[in-house]
Amino acid sequence: xxxxxxxxxxxxxxxxxxxxxxxxxxxxxxxxxxxxxxxxxxxxxxxxxxxxxxxxxxxxxxxxxxxxxxxxxxxxxxxxxxxxxxxxxxxxxxxxxxxxxxxxxxxxxxxxxxxxxxxxxxxxxxxxxxxxxxxxxxxxxxxxxxxxxxxxxxxxxxxxxxxxxxxxxxxxxxxxxxxxxxxxxxxxxxxxxxxxxxxxxxxxxxxxxxxxxxxxxxxxxxxxxxxxxxxxxxxxxxxxxxxxxxxxxxxxxxxxxxxxxxxxxxxxxxxxxxxxxxxxxxxxxxxxxxxxxxxxxxxxxxxxxxxxxxxxxxxxxxxxxxxxxxxxxxxxxxxxxxxxxxxxxxxxxxxxxxxxxxxxxxxxxxxxxxxxxxxxxxxxxxxxxxxxxxxxxxxxxxxxxxxxxxxxxxxxxxxxxxxxxxxxxxxxxxxxxxxxxxxxxxxxxxxxxxxxxxxxxxxxxxxxxxxxxxxxxxxxxxxxxxxxxxxxxxxxxxxxxxxxxxxxxxxxxxxxxxxxxxxxxxxxxxxxxxxxxxxxxxxxxxxxxxxxxxxxxxxxxxxxxxxxxxxxxxxxxxxxxxxxxxxxxxxxxxxxxxxxxxxxxxxxxxxxxxxxxxxxxxxxxxxxxxxxxxxxxxxxxxxxxxxxxxxxxxxxxxxxxxxxxxxxxxxxxxxxxxxxxxxxxxxxxxxxxxxxxxxxxxxxxxxxxxxxxxxxxxxxxx
Numbered sequence: 001x002x003x004x005x006x007x008x009x010x011x012x013x014x015x016x017x018x019x020x021x022x023x024x025x026x027x028x029x030x031x032x033x034x035x036x037x038x039x040x041x042x043x044x045x046x047x048x049x050x051x052x053x054x055x056x057x058x059x060x061x062x063x064x065x066x067x068x069x070x071x072x073x074x075x076x077x078x079x080x081x082x083x084x085x086x087x088x089x090x091x092x093x094x095x096x097x098x099x100x101x102x103x104x105x106x107x108x109x110x111x112x113x114x115x116x117x118x119x120x121x122x123x124x125x126x127x128x129x130x131x132x133x134x135x136x137x138x139x140x141x142x143x144x145x146x147x148x149x150x151x152x153x154x155x156x157x158x159x160x161x162x163x164x165x166x167x168x169x170x171x172x173x174x175x176x177x178x179x180x181x182x183x184x185x186x187x188x189x190x191x192x193x194x195x196x197x198x199x200x201x202x203x204x205x206x207x208x209x210x211x212x213x214x215x216x217x218x219x220x221x222x223x224x225x226x227x228x229x230x231x232x233x234x235x236x237x238x239x240x241x242x243x244x245x246x247x248x249x250x251x252x253x254x255x256x257x258x259x260x261x262x263x264x265x266x267x268x269x270x271x272x273x274x275x276x277x278x279x280x281x282x283x284x285x286x287x288x289x290x291x292x293x294x295x296x297x298x299x300x301x302x303x304x305x306x307x308x309x310x311x312x313x314x315x316x317x318x319x320x321x322x323x324x325x326x327x328x329x330x331x332x333x334x335x336x337x338x339x340x341x342x343x344x345x346x347x348x349x350x351x352x353x354x355x356x357x358x359x360x361x362x363x364x365x366x367x368x369x370x371x372x373x374x375x376x377x378x379x380x381x382x383x384x385x386x387x388x389x390x391x392x393x394x395x396x397x398x399x400x401x402x403x404x405x406x407x408x409x410x411x412x413x414x415x416x417x418x419x420x421x422x423x424x425x426x427x428x429x430x431x432x433x434x435x436x437x438x439x440x441x442x443x444x445x446x447x448x449x450x451x452x453x454x455x456x457x458x459x460x461x462x463x464x465x466x467x468x469x470x471x472x473x474x475x476x477x478x479x480x481x482x483x484x485x486x487x488x489x490x491x492x493x494x495x496x497x498x499x500x501x502x503x504x505x506x507x508x509x510x511x512x513x514x515x516x517x518x519x520x521x522x523x524x525x526x527x528x529x530x531x532x533x534x535x536x537x538x539x540x541x542x543x544x545x546x547x548x549x550x551x552x553x554x555x556x557x558x559x560x561x562x563x564x565x566x567x568x569x570x571x572x573x574x575x576x577x578x579x580x581x582x583x584x585x586x587x588x589x590x591x592x593x594x595x596x597x598x599x600x601x602x603x604x605x606x607x608x609x610x611x612x613x614x615x616x617x618x619x620x621x622x623x624x625x626x627x628x629x630x631x632x633x634x635x636x637x638x639x640x641x642x643x644x645x646x647x648x649x650x651x652x653x654x655x656x657x658x659x660x661x662x663x664x665x666x667x668x669x670x671x672x673x674x675x676x677x678x679x680x681x682x683x684x685x686x687x688x689x690x691x692x693x694x695x696x697x698x699x700x701x702x703x704x705x706x707x708x709x710x711x712x713x714x715x716x717x718x
Contacts, residue, residue: 157330
């Protein structure tokens with residue numbers, strides 16, 4: 001309330017009762033005059049903190065032109081609670097004209113984080129006061145703030161947007177509950193199944209002794225990967241440091257959670273997944289922030305977990321789409337963990353059954369060391385892989401009649417005698433790209449090496465630079481014919497069900513994902529990434545419609561197809577136990593050959609060499625600029641790109657059909673957008689991100705034109 005006294009009145013309040021009420025009111029007024037109180041949320045007339053009276057605040061405004069700190073005055077009453085890292089509420093947008101008694105007032109209430117207390121402000125004008133300390137619980141430490149700032153700079157985003165991803169929503173009940181006392185470090189674990197790898201035991205010993213090894217780990221087929229991750233975490237905890245493991249989904253997190261519990265017992269790690277619910281997840285996050293728990297296992301959002309004394313960051317299956325954040329600024333978990341490893345000088349482990357080109361680049365540059373098993377060990381652990389190509393299908397009468405090759409029938413029939421059989425079918429929505437009909441090499445633009453697509457009236461055009469291609473021929477074999485073919489997966493699965501009517505058929509996909517299936521004979525039809533784990537492993541696996549996966553209009557189509565095939569094959573029993581995988585794809589293609597040899601590293605190394613020759617990511621850095629055609633053109637004219645930048649396009653983006661789900665980066669239904677790609681060589685990525693961020697901030701500050709979206713390192717460039 002205001003400290004100004006108001007004049008009392010008489011009138012109807014006459015007589016003894018009125019006089020008594022008047023005396024009471026006068027006493028209240030005198031008391032208020034002796035001890036003035038601040039007006040709620042404006043703190044008019046209130047004294048400021050005696051020491052460090054200025055609070056530097058990051059407001060929750062995810063717009064680039066406001067991506068900076070703002071100074072506020074700290075009322076004396078909030079001095080104790082207004083500590084760095086707490087959540088606050090401030091008034092924002094009052095302007096210079098609303099000043100009273102030397103303090104700015106007005107504006108709308110907005111959330112923020114108190115970053116720093118200072119003795120004085122760099123701003124020469126009057127400051128508004130902090131409106132409220134939402135909670136005295138500090139949730140934003142210096143390390144987390146540094147990581148968030150590095151991520152914002154890399155992805156041309158705002159710090160406020162990154163912190164929305166990094167700090168979970170508040171739960172007052174979770175904050176009131178105390179976290180348990182931290183447990184002492186455990187004993188260093190035995191090597192266990194890490195002994196199967198050539199440097200596995202040495203890697204664990206380095207973690208346990210406080211070292212910071214960096215490794216790209218190609219895991220052997222089988223279910224041991226979760227236990228091996230748990231042993232790496234236990235070795236790090238034994239050194240007195242913390243560990244962070246990021247996995248693609250809740251099923252993988254549950255497996256690592258169970259492995260850690262079996263190895264270390266309860267209370268030594270936190271599980272951060274969306275399945276836990278907001279309150280429980282925030283309580284687990286607070287336990288990590290307070291130092292009660294030193295190890296974290298979680299999905300994508302856990303990449304920012306505030307683990308104290310971080311000694312290890314690990315990511316499993318970095319090629320999975322789930323590791324790419326759909327919300328601005330759309331960081332990838334692998335890149336965030338790489339930044340954390342560099343900032344905290346801690347160990348780094350990237351593990352998968354396959355190998356991405358980014359992982360191969362880490363080894364190629366010497367930043368990380370390979371952690372692999374010998375070829376003899378690989379042959380003992382991997383299943384037998386057999387192929388069925390176009391030539392086999394053309395000669396196979398059974399395949400023409402029943403749409404399944406004879407080899408597949410035989411493998412499924414034999415496998416069902418010993419256990420379940422996995423049938424992997426591509427998801428709906430896989431669209432093939434154009435390829436040579438003779439040798440299956442992807443059809444690419446002669447100017448920028450982008451993928452060629454069939455446009456209106458059958459004409460060919462580049463999906464990157466938009467140039468037309470009227471005289472294409474294959475540079476590998478000289479062929480002139482193109483092919484774009486998808487074999488129906490659903491009808492093939494139905495044929496399998498009819499062929500084995502006495503065998504139960506289980507499905508696992510987007511609507512209903514199975515976690516495990518029993519080891520009894522059954523057909524398990526699954527989309528990629530939804531394969532359940534079979535007790536004792538699958539007796540066989542059938543990988544259908546290879547062209548639907550290899551022919552997608554995506555630079556990563558071959559790498560992604562191999563990753564999904566190997567993830568399915570890793571669930572099959574070893575060759576020594578009669579485990580067999582049949583892949584229906586052309587056997588001469590590089591991903592298929594890598595699957596037969598079970599050599600994902602060799603495939604990734606060759607892919608990296610080709611991308612380096614063509615200046616493709618990750619050797620180069622790319623950014624996508626998308627939006628309405630006029631807005632994209634205006635943005636590209638205004639941005640001051642690095643001198644070595646190359647602009648490809650713009651080209652139209654496929655429209656979102658009414659009633660269909662909107663993909664990340666796609667235009668809203670009914671709108672027509674274009675996209676331009678900006679490419680820079682190694683070493684210019686930071687300059688590109690800074691230039692795009694500056695141009696986007698200036699555009700937002702002016703409020704001019706329609707919105708333009710900028711994405712650094714887009715995962716789907718064609």
